[in-house]
Amino acid sequence: MRVLVTGGAGYIGSVVTAALLEGGHEVTVLDDLSTGHEDAVPAGARFVRASLHDSAPVLADVRPEAVLHFAAKSLVAQSQEAPELYWENNVGGSLALLEAMRAVDCRRIVFSSTAATYGEPDQVPIPEDAPTRPTNTYGASKLAVDAMLTSYAVAHSFAAVSLRYFNVGGAAYGVGERHATETHLIPIALQVAAGSREALTVFGTDYPTPDGTCIRDYVHVTDLAAAHLLALPAPAPGEHRIYNLGSGTGFSVQEMVDAVREVTGHELPVVVGDRRPGDPARLVASSARIRDELGWAPEHTDLREIVTDAWAFAQSRRD
Template identity: 80%
Template sequence: MRVLVAGGAGYIGSVVTAALLAGGHEVTVLDDLSTGHADAVPEGAALAEVSLHDSAPVLAEVRPEAVLHFAAKSLVGVSQQQPEDYWHTNVGGSFALLEAMRAAGCRRIVFSSTAATYGEPDQVPIREDAPTRPTNTYGASKLAVDHMLTSYAVAHGFAAVSLRYFNVAGAAYGLGERHATETHLIPLALQVASGQRDSLTVYGQDYPTPDGTCIRDYVHVEDLSDAHLLALPAPAAGEHRVYNLGNGTGFSVQQVVEAAREVTGHPIPVTIGERRAGDPAQLVASSDRIRADLGWAPKHTDLVGIVRDAWDVAEARRG
Protein backbone atom coordinates (compact mmCIF):
# COMPACT_ATOMS: atom_id res chain seq x y z
CA MET A 1 0.00 0.00 0.00
CA ARG A 2 1.18 3.55 -0.71
CA VAL A 3 0.99 5.42 2.59
CA LEU A 4 1.71 9.02 3.46
CA VAL A 5 2.79 9.68 7.05
CA ALA A 6 2.26 13.30 8.06
CA GLY A 7 4.63 14.06 10.92
CA GLY A 8 6.73 10.99 10.17
CA ALA A 9 9.96 12.66 11.33
CA GLY A 10 8.66 12.87 14.91
CA TYR A 11 8.82 10.33 17.71
CA ILE A 12 5.63 8.34 17.08
CA GLY A 13 5.46 8.99 13.35
CA SER A 14 8.98 7.70 12.74
CA VAL A 15 8.29 4.46 14.62
CA VAL A 16 5.07 3.90 12.67
CA THR A 17 6.95 4.64 9.44
CA ALA A 18 9.51 1.98 10.34
CA ALA A 19 6.73 -0.50 11.07
CA LEU A 20 5.04 0.26 7.74
CA LEU A 21 8.29 -0.27 5.87
CA ALA A 22 8.86 -3.54 7.72
CA GLY A 23 5.40 -4.59 6.54
CA GLY A 24 6.32 -3.96 2.90
CA HIS A 25 4.43 -0.69 2.40
CA GLU A 26 5.63 2.20 0.24
CA VAL A 27 5.96 5.21 2.54
CA THR A 28 6.31 8.94 1.99
CA VAL A 29 6.90 11.12 5.06
CA LEU A 30 5.51 14.66 4.99
CA ASP A 31 7.13 16.82 7.68
CA ASP A 32 8.27 20.45 7.87
CA LEU A 33 10.92 19.42 10.45
CA SER A 34 9.84 22.22 12.80
CA THR A 35 9.93 19.70 15.65
CA GLY A 36 10.86 16.51 13.82
CA HIS A 37 14.30 15.30 12.75
CA ALA A 38 15.33 14.31 9.24
CA ASP A 39 17.64 11.61 10.61
CA ALA A 40 14.66 9.99 12.37
CA VAL A 41 13.01 9.19 9.03
CA PRO A 42 13.76 5.49 8.48
CA GLU A 43 15.79 4.48 5.47
CA GLY A 44 13.49 3.45 2.65
CA ALA A 45 10.92 6.21 3.18
CA ALA A 46 10.82 9.29 0.99
CA LEU A 47 10.81 12.67 2.78
CA ALA A 48 8.82 15.68 1.59
CA GLU A 49 9.92 18.65 3.71
CA VAL A 50 6.74 20.72 3.59
CA SER A 51 4.02 21.80 6.00
CA LEU A 52 0.48 20.49 6.17
CA HIS A 53 -0.69 23.71 4.55
CA ASP A 54 1.45 22.95 1.49
CA SER A 55 0.67 19.25 1.26
CA ALA A 56 -1.51 19.29 -1.88
CA PRO A 57 1.31 19.00 -4.48
CA VAL A 58 2.89 16.12 -2.54
CA LEU A 59 -0.37 14.16 -2.37
CA ALA A 60 -1.07 14.88 -6.03
CA GLU A 61 2.30 13.35 -6.92
CA VAL A 62 2.35 10.43 -4.47
CA ARG A 63 -1.34 9.51 -4.80
CA PRO A 64 -1.38 7.66 -1.48
CA GLU A 65 -3.98 5.02 -0.71
CA ALA A 66 -4.00 6.00 2.96
CA VAL A 67 -2.72 8.71 5.29
CA LEU A 68 -1.49 8.46 8.87
CA HIS A 69 -1.65 11.89 10.47
CA PHE A 70 0.70 12.70 13.39
CA ALA A 71 1.70 16.26 12.50
CA ALA A 72 0.70 18.68 15.26
CA LYS A 73 1.85 21.09 17.90
CA SER A 74 1.43 19.34 21.24
CA LEU A 75 2.69 21.39 24.19
CA VAL A 76 -0.28 21.96 26.48
CA GLY A 77 1.13 25.00 28.29
CA VAL A 78 2.21 26.73 25.09
CA SER A 79 -1.21 26.08 23.58
CA GLN A 80 -2.69 28.30 26.28
CA GLN A 81 -0.16 31.07 25.67
CA GLN A 82 -0.12 30.93 21.86
CA PRO A 83 -3.50 29.47 20.85
CA GLU A 84 -3.26 30.99 17.37
CA ASP A 85 -0.38 28.65 16.52
CA TYR A 86 -2.41 25.62 17.56
CA TRP A 87 -5.53 26.56 15.64
CA HIS A 88 -3.41 27.40 12.59
CA THR A 89 -1.35 24.20 12.60
CA ASN A 90 -3.53 21.55 14.20
CA VAL A 91 -6.86 22.61 12.72
CA GLY A 92 -5.98 24.70 9.67
CA GLY A 93 -3.21 22.32 8.67
CA SER A 94 -5.44 19.28 9.10
CA PHE A 95 -8.13 20.93 6.98
CA ALA A 96 -5.56 21.55 4.23
CA LEU A 97 -4.45 17.91 4.45
CA LEU A 98 -8.02 16.58 4.16
CA GLU A 99 -8.67 18.80 1.16
CA ALA A 100 -5.42 17.59 -0.42
CA MET A 101 -6.56 14.01 0.19
CA ARG A 102 -9.91 14.72 -1.46
CA ALA A 103 -8.21 16.20 -4.52
CA ALA A 104 -5.84 13.22 -4.75
CA GLY A 105 -8.65 10.67 -4.43
CA CYS A 106 -7.47 9.37 -1.07
CA ARG A 107 -10.19 8.73 1.51
CA ARG A 108 -8.54 6.57 4.21
CA ILE A 109 -6.95 8.17 7.28
CA VAL A 110 -5.84 7.31 10.81
CA PHE A 111 -5.54 10.39 12.99
CA SER A 112 -3.34 10.63 16.06
CA SER A 113 -5.78 12.33 18.42
CA THR A 114 -5.42 12.63 22.20
CA ALA A 115 -7.17 11.69 25.41
CA ALA A 116 -6.83 15.39 26.29
CA THR A 117 -10.09 15.75 24.35
CA TYR A 118 -11.88 14.44 27.46
CA GLY A 119 -10.52 17.04 29.87
CA GLU A 120 -11.04 16.14 33.52
CA PRO A 121 -13.08 12.90 33.41
CA ASP A 122 -16.02 11.99 35.61
CA GLN A 123 -15.03 8.32 35.57
CA VAL A 124 -11.77 6.40 35.22
CA PRO A 125 -10.86 4.42 33.14
CA ILE A 126 -12.12 6.78 30.41
CA ARG A 127 -14.38 5.27 27.77
CA GLU A 128 -15.02 6.62 24.29
CA ASP A 129 -18.54 7.70 25.25
CA ALA A 130 -17.24 9.99 28.02
CA PRO A 131 -18.04 13.70 27.58
CA THR A 132 -15.42 15.64 25.63
CA ARG A 133 -14.57 18.76 27.62
CA PRO A 134 -10.97 19.72 26.83
CA THR A 135 -9.36 22.07 29.34
CA ASN A 136 -6.70 23.50 27.02
CA THR A 137 -6.31 24.68 23.43
CA TYR A 138 -4.25 21.64 22.46
CA GLY A 139 -7.05 19.23 23.40
CA ALA A 140 -9.67 21.50 21.84
CA SER A 141 -7.76 21.67 18.55
CA LYS A 142 -7.49 17.89 18.38
CA LEU A 143 -11.20 17.50 19.16
CA ALA A 144 -11.97 19.93 16.34
CA VAL A 145 -10.13 17.66 13.91
CA ASP A 146 -12.06 14.66 15.24
CA HIS A 147 -15.30 16.52 14.42
CA MET A 148 -13.88 17.39 11.01
CA LEU A 149 -13.22 13.74 10.28
CA THR A 150 -16.79 12.80 11.21
CA SER A 151 -18.18 15.33 8.76
CA TYR A 152 -15.77 14.30 5.98
CA ALA A 153 -16.74 10.67 6.50
CA VAL A 154 -20.44 11.52 6.17
CA ALA A 155 -20.16 14.00 3.29
CA HIS A 156 -17.19 12.68 1.32
CA GLY A 157 -16.99 8.97 2.10
CA PHE A 158 -13.80 9.11 4.16
CA ALA A 159 -12.85 5.98 6.12
CA ALA A 160 -11.38 7.43 9.30
CA VAL A 161 -10.11 6.36 12.71
CA SER A 162 -9.11 8.65 15.59
CA LEU A 163 -6.83 7.13 18.22
CA ARG A 164 -6.89 8.83 21.62
CA TYR A 165 -4.19 8.20 24.20
CA PHE A 166 -2.23 9.91 26.97
CA ASN A 167 1.50 9.31 27.42
CA VAL A 168 3.59 7.46 24.88
CA ALA A 169 6.87 6.00 26.12
CA GLY A 170 9.64 3.55 25.33
CA ALA A 171 11.41 3.12 22.01
CA ALA A 172 11.34 0.87 18.96
CA TYR A 173 13.43 0.40 15.82
CA GLY A 174 16.19 2.39 17.54
CA LEU A 175 13.90 5.43 17.67
CA GLY A 176 12.94 7.23 20.86
CA GLU A 177 11.79 10.58 22.21
CA ARG A 178 13.81 13.62 21.22
CA HIS A 179 12.16 16.97 21.87
CA ALA A 180 13.73 20.43 21.92
CA THR A 181 11.37 21.28 24.78
CA GLU A 182 10.92 18.16 26.91
CA THR A 183 7.82 17.95 29.10
CA HIS A 184 7.32 14.19 29.48
CA LEU A 185 8.11 12.51 32.76
CA ILE A 186 10.15 9.49 31.63
CA PRO A 187 12.61 11.39 29.39
CA LEU A 188 12.92 14.12 32.05
CA ALA A 189 13.85 11.49 34.64
CA LEU A 190 16.35 9.96 32.22
CA GLN A 191 17.87 13.39 31.57
CA VAL A 192 18.65 13.60 35.29
CA ALA A 193 20.30 10.18 35.14
CA SER A 194 22.43 11.22 32.15
CA GLY A 195 23.55 14.47 33.79
CA GLN A 196 21.56 16.84 31.58
CA ARG A 197 19.64 18.24 34.55
CA ASP A 198 20.21 18.23 38.30
CA SER A 199 16.87 16.98 39.59
CA LEU A 200 13.31 16.10 38.69
CA THR A 201 10.35 18.14 39.88
CA VAL A 202 7.29 16.21 41.07
CA TYR A 203 4.21 18.41 41.18
CA GLY A 204 2.27 17.44 44.26
CA GLN A 205 2.47 14.41 46.55
CA ASP A 206 -0.82 14.74 48.40
CA TYR A 207 -3.23 13.33 45.81
CA PRO A 208 -5.78 10.65 46.81
CA THR A 209 -3.65 7.86 45.32
CA PRO A 210 -1.72 5.05 47.04
CA ASP A 211 1.56 7.01 47.14
CA GLY A 212 0.18 10.56 46.90
CA THR A 213 1.41 11.24 43.36
CA CYS A 214 -0.64 11.45 40.18
CA ILE A 215 -1.43 8.29 38.23
CA ARG A 216 -1.08 8.45 34.46
CA ASP A 217 -1.51 6.08 31.54
CA TYR A 218 1.57 5.02 29.58
CA VAL A 219 1.50 3.23 26.23
CA HIS A 220 4.66 1.79 24.69
CA VAL A 221 5.34 3.36 21.31
CA GLU A 222 5.53 -0.08 19.65
CA ASP A 223 2.07 -0.98 20.98
CA LEU A 224 0.82 2.36 19.71
CA SER A 225 2.32 1.62 16.31
CA ASP A 226 0.55 -1.75 16.25
CA ALA A 227 -2.75 0.00 16.95
CA HIS A 228 -2.27 2.39 14.02
CA LEU A 229 -1.54 -0.47 11.63
CA LEU A 230 -4.57 -2.41 12.86
CA ALA A 231 -6.77 0.68 12.51
CA LEU A 232 -5.67 1.51 8.98
CA PRO A 233 -7.86 -1.04 7.11
CA ALA A 234 -10.65 -1.16 9.71
CA PRO A 235 -13.25 1.50 8.84
CA ALA A 236 -15.59 1.34 5.88
CA ALA A 237 -16.16 4.34 3.61
CA GLY A 238 -18.38 6.84 5.41
CA GLU A 239 -17.31 5.62 8.85
CA HIS A 240 -15.34 7.46 11.53
CA ARG A 241 -14.29 5.30 14.46
CA VAL A 242 -12.83 6.56 17.75
CA TYR A 243 -10.67 4.32 19.91
CA ASN A 244 -8.92 4.95 23.21
CA LEU A 245 -5.55 3.38 23.87
CA GLY A 246 -4.10 2.68 27.30
CA ASN A 247 -2.31 0.10 29.38
CA GLY A 248 -5.38 -0.46 31.53
CA THR A 249 -4.10 0.50 34.98
CA GLY A 250 -1.70 3.44 34.85
CA PHE A 251 1.41 4.17 36.89
CA SER A 252 2.05 6.84 39.50
CA VAL A 253 4.74 9.49 39.16
CA GLN A 254 6.57 7.87 42.08
CA GLN A 255 6.47 4.48 40.35
CA VAL A 256 8.00 6.02 37.23
CA VAL A 257 10.78 7.61 39.28
CA GLU A 258 11.53 4.30 41.02
CA ALA A 259 11.60 2.49 37.66
CA ALA A 260 14.02 5.06 36.26
CA ARG A 261 16.25 4.64 39.32
CA GLU A 262 16.23 0.86 38.88
CA VAL A 263 17.03 1.02 35.17
CA THR A 264 19.76 3.67 35.34
CA GLY A 265 21.29 3.00 38.75
CA HIS A 266 21.13 6.75 39.37
CA PRO A 267 19.49 8.20 42.53
CA ILE A 268 17.51 10.76 40.45
CA PRO A 269 17.01 13.48 43.07
CA VAL A 270 13.44 14.75 43.29
CA THR A 271 12.17 18.21 44.18
CA ILE A 272 8.56 18.43 45.35
CA GLY A 273 6.66 21.27 43.75
CA GLU A 274 3.15 22.61 44.18
CA ARG A 275 0.25 20.92 42.44
CA ARG A 276 -0.32 22.20 38.93
CA ALA A 277 -3.73 23.71 38.28
CA GLY A 278 -6.06 21.28 36.55
CA ASP A 279 -3.99 18.16 37.22
CA PRO A 280 -6.45 15.33 38.01
CA ALA A 281 -5.33 12.63 40.44
CA GLN A 282 -5.79 9.84 37.90
CA LEU A 283 -6.01 9.67 34.11
CA VAL A 284 -6.29 6.22 32.55
CA ALA A 285 -7.94 5.29 29.27
CA SER A 286 -10.08 2.21 28.70
CA SER A 287 -9.02 0.17 25.66
CA ASP A 288 -11.97 -2.22 25.76
CA ARG A 289 -13.44 -1.06 22.45
CA ILE A 290 -10.31 -1.48 20.31
CA ARG A 291 -9.55 -4.78 22.04
CA ALA A 292 -13.00 -6.07 21.10
CA ASP A 293 -13.14 -4.63 17.57
CA LEU A 294 -9.57 -5.06 16.34
CA GLY A 295 -7.97 -7.47 18.80
CA TRP A 296 -5.38 -4.93 19.93
CA ALA A 297 -3.66 -5.61 23.23
CA PRO A 298 -0.53 -3.94 24.59
CA LYS A 299 2.47 -6.26 24.77
CA HIS A 300 4.71 -3.91 26.73
CA THR A 301 2.96 -3.44 30.07
CA ASP A 302 5.97 -3.67 32.41
CA LEU A 303 7.02 -0.18 33.49
CA VAL A 304 10.65 -1.08 34.05
CA GLY A 305 10.81 -2.57 30.55
CA ILE A 306 9.27 0.55 29.03
CA VAL A 307 11.78 2.79 30.81
CA ARG A 308 14.68 0.49 29.88
CA ASP A 309 13.78 0.70 26.18
CA ALA A 310 13.78 4.49 26.39
CA TRP A 311 17.08 4.55 28.30
CA ASP A 312 18.88 2.20 25.89
CA VAL A 313 18.03 4.37 22.88
CA ALA A 314 18.81 7.61 24.71
CA GLU A 315 22.21 6.27 25.73
CA ALA A 316 22.94 4.98 22.22
CA ARG A 317 22.15 8.43 20.82
CA ARG A 318 24.53 10.07 23.34
CA GLY A 319 27.25 7.66 22.23
Protein backbone atom coordinates in the same frame (compact mmCIF):
# COMPACT_ATOMS: atom_id res chain seq x y z
CA MET B 1 -0.39 0.07 0.03
CA ARG B 2 0.93 3.56 -0.76
CA VAL B 3 0.82 5.47 2.52
CA LEU B 4 1.57 9.09 3.37
CA VAL B 5 2.68 9.73 6.96
CA THR B 6 2.45 13.34 8.09
CA GLY B 7 4.76 14.13 10.97
CA GLY B 8 6.79 11.04 10.13
CA ALA B 9 10.04 12.65 11.30
CA GLY B 10 8.71 12.87 14.85
CA TYR B 11 8.91 10.27 17.61
CA ILE B 12 5.70 8.33 17.08
CA GLY B 13 5.41 9.01 13.36
CA SER B 14 8.88 7.66 12.62
CA VAL B 15 8.26 4.46 14.60
CA VAL B 16 4.95 3.91 12.78
CA THR B 17 6.72 4.59 9.47
CA ALA B 18 9.26 1.87 10.29
CA ALA B 19 6.45 -0.54 11.16
CA LEU B 20 4.68 0.25 7.87
CA LEU B 21 7.85 -0.41 5.90
CA GLU B 22 8.33 -3.66 7.78
CA GLY B 23 4.79 -4.59 6.76
CA GLY B 24 5.62 -4.09 3.07
CA HIS B 25 3.94 -0.71 2.53
CA GLU B 26 5.31 2.05 0.29
CA VAL B 27 5.73 5.07 2.55
CA THR B 28 6.22 8.78 1.95
CA VAL B 29 6.88 11.02 4.96
CA LEU B 30 5.72 14.65 4.96
CA ASP B 31 7.20 16.78 7.74
CA ASP B 32 8.20 20.44 8.03
CA LEU B 33 10.91 19.55 10.63
CA SER B 34 9.65 22.22 13.03
CA THR B 35 9.90 19.62 15.78
CA GLY B 36 10.90 16.45 13.91
CA HIS B 37 14.32 15.18 12.88
CA GLU B 38 15.17 14.15 9.33
CA ASP B 39 17.59 11.49 10.61
CA ALA B 40 14.65 9.80 12.37
CA VAL B 41 12.94 9.04 9.04
CA PRO B 42 13.56 5.33 8.45
CA ALA B 43 15.61 4.22 5.47
CA GLY B 44 13.27 3.05 2.75
CA ALA B 45 10.76 5.87 3.19
CA ARG B 46 10.69 8.82 0.84
CA PHE B 47 10.97 12.14 2.68
CA VAL B 48 9.38 15.42 1.59
CA ARG B 49 9.91 18.54 3.65
CA ALA B 50 6.63 20.46 3.56
CA SER B 51 3.92 21.79 5.84
CA LEU B 52 0.35 20.54 6.03
CA HIS B 53 -0.75 23.74 4.28
CA ASP B 54 1.50 22.82 1.34
CA SER B 55 0.48 19.16 1.20
CA ALA B 56 -1.60 19.31 -2.01
CA PRO B 57 1.33 19.05 -4.46
CA VAL B 58 2.81 16.21 -2.42
CA LEU B 59 -0.41 14.20 -2.50
CA ALA B 60 -0.85 14.93 -6.20
CA ASP B 61 2.60 13.45 -6.79
CA VAL B 62 2.41 10.49 -4.40
CA ARG B 63 -1.30 9.69 -4.88
CA PRO B 64 -1.48 7.73 -1.62
CA GLU B 65 -4.12 5.16 -0.85
CA ALA B 66 -4.14 6.12 2.83
CA VAL B 67 -2.81 8.77 5.22
CA LEU B 68 -1.58 8.45 8.78
CA HIS B 69 -1.74 11.92 10.28
CA PHE B 70 0.63 12.74 13.17
CA ALA B 71 1.75 16.27 12.30
CA ALA B 72 0.67 18.68 15.04
CA LYS B 73 1.85 21.13 17.61
CA SER B 74 1.46 19.47 21.01
CA LEU B 75 2.76 21.63 23.88
CA VAL B 76 -0.09 22.27 26.28
CA ALA B 77 1.39 25.41 27.88
CA GLN B 78 2.25 26.91 24.48
CA SER B 79 -1.28 26.21 23.28
CA GLN B 80 -2.60 28.41 26.07
CA GLU B 81 -0.09 31.20 25.44
CA ALA B 82 -0.29 31.18 21.62
CA PRO B 83 -3.58 29.47 20.67
CA GLU B 84 -3.41 30.91 17.16
CA LEU B 85 -0.53 28.54 16.36
CA TYR B 86 -2.70 25.55 17.27
CA TRP B 87 -5.78 26.61 15.36
CA GLU B 88 -3.63 27.50 12.34
CA ASN B 89 -1.52 24.33 12.31
CA ASN B 90 -3.59 21.59 13.93
CA VAL B 91 -6.98 22.60 12.57
CA GLY B 92 -6.21 24.70 9.49
CA GLY B 93 -3.42 22.34 8.45
CA SER B 94 -5.62 19.29 8.88
CA LEU B 95 -8.35 20.90 6.77
CA ALA B 96 -5.80 21.57 4.02
CA LEU B 97 -4.69 17.93 4.24
CA LEU B 98 -8.24 16.56 3.99
CA GLU B 99 -8.95 18.74 0.97
CA ALA B 100 -5.71 17.60 -0.66
CA MET B 101 -6.77 14.00 0.00
CA ARG B 102 -10.18 14.61 -1.52
CA ALA B 103 -8.59 16.10 -4.63
CA VAL B 104 -6.72 12.85 -5.34
CA ASP B 105 -9.56 10.57 -4.16
CA CYS B 106 -7.64 9.33 -1.12
CA ARG B 107 -10.26 8.86 1.60
CA ARG B 108 -8.69 6.58 4.20
CA ILE B 109 -7.05 8.21 7.23
CA VAL B 110 -5.84 7.32 10.72
CA PHE B 111 -5.55 10.39 12.93
CA SER B 112 -3.34 10.71 15.98
CA SER B 113 -5.79 12.31 18.38
CA THR B 114 -5.36 12.61 22.14
CA ALA B 115 -7.07 11.68 25.40
CA ALA B 116 -6.69 15.38 26.26
CA THR B 117 -9.97 15.78 24.36
CA TYR B 118 -11.74 14.46 27.48
CA GLY B 119 -10.37 17.05 29.90
CA GLU B 120 -11.03 16.14 33.52
CA PRO B 121 -13.07 12.92 33.34
CA ASP B 122 -16.09 11.88 35.38
CA GLN B 123 -14.99 8.25 35.38
CA VAL B 124 -11.69 6.36 35.08
CA PRO B 125 -10.74 4.38 33.03
CA ILE B 126 -12.12 6.77 30.41
CA PRO B 127 -14.43 5.25 27.75
CA GLU B 128 -14.85 6.70 24.27
CA ASP B 129 -18.37 7.91 25.04
CA ALA B 130 -17.17 10.07 27.95
CA PRO B 131 -17.96 13.80 27.62
CA THR B 132 -15.30 15.72 25.69
CA ARG B 133 -14.38 18.83 27.67
CA PRO B 134 -10.77 19.76 26.82
CA THR B 135 -9.13 22.12 29.30
CA ASN B 136 -6.54 23.55 26.89
CA THR B 137 -6.29 24.69 23.29
CA TYR B 138 -4.17 21.70 22.30
CA GLY B 139 -6.94 19.27 23.30
CA ALA B 140 -9.58 21.52 21.77
CA SER B 141 -7.72 21.64 18.45
CA LYS B 142 -7.51 17.86 18.31
CA LEU B 143 -11.19 17.53 19.15
CA ALA B 144 -11.99 19.92 16.31
CA VAL B 145 -10.16 17.63 13.87
CA ASP B 146 -12.08 14.64 15.24
CA ALA B 147 -15.31 16.53 14.46
CA MET B 148 -13.96 17.37 11.02
CA LEU B 149 -13.31 13.70 10.31
CA THR B 150 -16.84 12.76 11.29
CA SER B 151 -18.29 15.30 8.86
CA TYR B 152 -15.92 14.24 6.05
CA ALA B 153 -16.90 10.62 6.59
CA VAL B 154 -20.59 11.50 6.29
CA ALA B 155 -20.33 13.99 3.42
CA HIS B 156 -17.38 12.65 1.43
CA SER B 157 -17.25 8.92 2.28
CA PHE B 158 -13.97 9.10 4.17
CA ALA B 159 -12.94 5.99 6.11
CA ALA B 160 -11.44 7.44 9.27
CA VAL B 161 -10.10 6.37 12.65
CA SER B 162 -9.08 8.64 15.53
CA LEU B 163 -6.76 7.11 18.13
CA ARG B 164 -6.79 8.83 21.53
CA TYR B 165 -4.02 8.21 24.04
CA PHE B 166 -2.15 9.95 26.85
CA ASN B 167 1.56 9.20 27.25
CA VAL B 168 3.86 7.19 25.03
CA GLY B 169 7.20 5.74 26.11
CA GLY B 170 10.01 3.42 25.13
CA ALA B 171 11.84 3.22 21.82
CA ALA B 172 11.77 1.01 18.73
CA TYR B 173 13.63 0.65 15.43
CA GLY B 174 16.43 2.79 16.87
CA VAL B 175 14.03 5.72 17.35
CA GLY B 176 13.14 7.31 20.68
CA GLU B 177 11.78 10.47 22.21
CA ARG B 178 13.74 13.71 21.79
CA HIS B 179 12.28 17.19 21.88
CA ALA B 180 13.87 20.64 21.91
CA THR B 181 11.41 21.57 24.64
CA GLU B 182 10.95 18.54 26.86
CA THR B 183 7.79 18.29 28.95
CA HIS B 184 7.35 14.52 29.33
CA LEU B 185 8.14 12.67 32.54
CA ILE B 186 10.23 9.76 31.24
CA PRO B 187 12.74 11.75 29.14
CA ILE B 188 13.03 14.41 31.85
CA ALA B 189 13.76 11.74 34.48
CA LEU B 190 16.32 10.15 32.17
CA GLN B 191 17.99 13.52 31.64
CA VAL B 192 18.43 13.72 35.42
CA ALA B 193 19.88 10.21 35.42
CA ALA B 194 22.26 11.19 32.61
CA GLY B 195 23.42 14.28 34.49
CA SER B 196 22.01 16.93 32.17
CA ARG B 197 19.41 18.04 34.77
CA GLU B 198 19.95 18.45 38.48
CA ALA B 199 16.68 17.03 39.78
CA LEU B 200 13.18 15.90 38.88
CA THR B 201 10.28 17.98 40.18
CA VAL B 202 7.27 15.98 41.36
CA PHE B 203 4.19 18.18 41.40
CA GLY B 204 2.23 17.08 44.45
CA THR B 205 2.51 14.09 46.75
CA ASP B 206 -0.84 14.40 48.50
CA TYR B 207 -3.23 13.05 45.87
CA PRO B 208 -5.82 10.37 46.78
CA THR B 209 -3.72 7.61 45.23
CA PRO B 210 -1.82 4.73 46.90
CA ASP B 211 1.48 6.66 47.06
CA GLY B 212 0.13 10.22 46.90
CA THR B 213 1.42 11.00 43.40
CA CYS B 214 -0.58 11.34 40.18
CA ILE B 215 -1.36 8.25 38.12
CA ARG B 216 -1.02 8.52 34.36
CA ASP B 217 -1.44 6.16 31.43
CA TYR B 218 1.61 5.00 29.43
CA VAL B 219 1.71 2.94 26.24
CA HIS B 220 4.90 1.56 24.71
CA VAL B 221 5.51 3.11 21.30
CA THR B 222 5.69 -0.40 19.76
CA ASP B 223 2.15 -1.14 20.94
CA LEU B 224 1.02 2.23 19.66
CA ALA B 225 2.43 1.48 16.21
CA ALA B 226 0.64 -1.87 16.18
CA ALA B 227 -2.65 -0.12 16.92
CA HIS B 228 -2.17 2.24 13.97
CA LEU B 229 -1.54 -0.63 11.58
CA LEU B 230 -4.62 -2.47 12.83
CA ALA B 231 -6.73 0.67 12.51
CA LEU B 232 -5.64 1.46 8.95
CA PRO B 233 -7.91 -1.05 7.11
CA ALA B 234 -10.66 -1.14 9.74
CA PRO B 235 -13.27 1.52 8.85
CA ALA B 236 -15.64 1.34 5.91
CA PRO B 237 -16.21 4.38 3.69
CA GLY B 238 -18.54 6.77 5.49
CA GLU B 239 -17.37 5.57 8.90
CA HIS B 240 -15.38 7.43 11.56
CA ARG B 241 -14.27 5.22 14.44
CA ILE B 242 -12.79 6.54 17.68
CA TYR B 243 -10.61 4.31 19.85
CA ASN B 244 -8.81 4.94 23.12
CA LEU B 245 -5.39 3.38 23.65
CA GLY B 246 -4.18 2.80 27.17
CA SER B 247 -2.87 0.41 29.75
CA GLY B 248 -6.13 0.27 31.67
CA THR B 249 -4.33 0.79 34.98
CA GLY B 250 -1.65 3.45 34.62
CA PHE B 251 1.47 4.16 36.66
CA SER B 252 2.09 6.72 39.38
CA VAL B 253 4.84 9.33 39.23
CA GLN B 254 6.51 7.60 42.19
CA GLU B 255 6.42 4.25 40.37
CA MET B 256 8.09 5.96 37.42
CA VAL B 257 10.77 7.44 39.68
CA ASP B 258 11.42 4.01 41.20
CA ALA B 259 11.64 2.38 37.77
CA VAL B 260 14.12 4.98 36.49
CA ARG B 261 16.25 4.53 39.59
CA GLU B 262 16.26 0.77 39.12
CA VAL B 263 16.96 0.80 35.38
CA THR B 264 19.66 3.49 35.39
CA GLY B 265 21.25 2.81 38.76
CA HIS B 266 21.05 6.55 39.45
CA GLU B 267 19.69 7.94 42.71
CA LEU B 268 17.52 10.45 40.79
CA PRO B 269 17.18 13.46 43.10
CA VAL B 270 13.57 14.58 43.48
CA VAL B 271 12.19 17.99 44.43
CA VAL B 272 8.59 18.06 45.63
CA GLY B 273 6.62 20.96 44.20
CA ASP B 274 3.06 22.16 44.60
CA ARG B 275 0.21 20.58 42.70
CA ARG B 276 -0.29 22.04 39.25
CA PRO B 277 -3.72 23.64 38.79
CA GLY B 278 -6.16 21.29 37.07
CA ASP B 279 -4.05 18.13 37.45
CA PRO B 280 -6.46 15.23 38.13
CA ALA B 281 -5.31 12.47 40.47
CA ARG B 282 -5.75 9.70 37.89
CA LEU B 283 -5.98 9.71 34.10
CA VAL B 284 -6.25 6.32 32.47
CA ALA B 285 -7.93 5.38 29.19
CA SER B 286 -10.08 2.31 28.66
CA SER B 287 -9.05 0.24 25.62
CA ALA B 288 -12.01 -2.12 25.76
CA ARG B 289 -13.50 -0.96 22.44
CA ILE B 290 -10.39 -1.47 20.30
CA ARG B 291 -9.71 -4.76 22.08
CA ASP B 292 -13.19 -6.03 21.29
CA GLU B 293 -13.37 -4.72 17.71
CA LEU B 294 -9.79 -5.01 16.44
CA GLY B 295 -8.13 -7.37 18.93
CA TRP B 296 -5.57 -4.81 20.12
CA ALA B 297 -4.11 -5.00 23.60
CA PRO B 298 -0.79 -3.62 24.84
CA GLU B 299 1.91 -6.29 25.03
CA HIS B 300 4.72 -4.21 26.56
CA THR B 301 3.06 -3.31 29.85
CA ASP B 302 5.99 -3.62 32.24
CA LEU B 303 7.07 -0.12 33.27
CA ARG B 304 10.70 -1.18 33.56
CA GLU B 305 10.68 -2.40 29.96
CA ILE B 306 9.35 0.97 28.78
CA VAL B 307 12.02 2.81 30.79
CA THR B 308 14.79 0.39 29.74
CA ASP B 309 14.06 0.94 26.04
CA ALA B 310 13.91 4.71 26.48
CA TRP B 311 17.17 4.68 28.49
CA ALA B 312 18.95 2.58 25.83
CA PHE B 313 17.94 5.11 23.18
CA ALA B 314 19.03 8.05 25.34
CA GLN B 315 22.39 6.43 25.94
CA SER B 316 22.83 5.73 22.22
CA ARG B 317 22.46 9.47 21.56
CA ARG B 318 25.36 10.15 23.93
CA ASP B 319 27.76 7.75 22.19
